[in-house]
Amino acid sequence: MTVTVAAAERLIRIGEVARGAGVSVRAVRYYEQQGLLIAERSPSGQRLYRQDAIPLVRFFQQMFAAGLTSRRIAELLPCWDSGHTDAEQRAMLRAERERIQAKIDDLQAALDHLDEVIAVTDTHP
Amino acid sequence: MTVTVAAAERLIRIGEVARGAGVSVRAVRYYEQQGLLIAERSPSGQRLYRQDAIPLVRFFQQMFAAGLTSRRIAELLPCWDSGHTDAEQRAMLRAERERIQAKIDDLQAALDHLDEVIAVTDTHP
DNA sequence: CTAAAACCTGACGCTAGCGTCAGAGGCAAG
């Protein structure tokens, strides 16, 4: 039988978050400034994060790569922070989904185009 | 039997290029500044383009969307302007191809991630 | 205790693909 004793999670500092997520310390501070990642503060003022900040930062990176702005991500954060979502947020989720899908299609077209060129330049150098 | 009489192609001005390709006039001038699109000049100094400038500009847009810089595009232009390509250019083509493919994979992962969130927020609003 | 490493708050810099404004000339129509 296992008992959960409200294990006081070990808090980590900004450097560990940055290394863990593969980004710069500056980037993590920037995310806070944009309202994406709220940190506790130690008595001396240092930022303290829970360990799930690391996958969260990775997720931000993924969304950035998908073309979302930090503002958009901030607006959508409630969708998986809490389970609560309103109609507007769900609509935004769908809209972003469509944007990403369209972007994938564009990239695939560009890839096909490049592949044609590669084929030509290979057989006909 | 058909005879090609070196038909003096009708040259078009910058506005027609821009409208035809769906970009701004400013963008077309920018492409020239970056060495992507060389235009003839009328006696009064106006830019004159051949009609294939329109698909060419569309192609630039596609490459920009795929994350290529104007410098890269300029370096790769010989690959389909002429049929001539050297080993370095073919390597660059392949490298860009891989970059785009990796980007597509990233986007697909982001899309899957978003779809999960959408599924959750739909069944559990 | 001390030196190194990590952290803090500003604040300016950078890139890339244009947008935009200023001021001046070109061109077909009426």
Add this chain to the structure above:
DNA sequence: CTTGCCTCTGACGCTAGCGTCAGGTTTTAG
């Protein structure tokens, strides 16, 4: 000839996600 649209050359502005330096405090290793 003039009205109105198109084009020209600079040249500064903008956005977004950080990089980077300055100057100072804090934490950690030995």
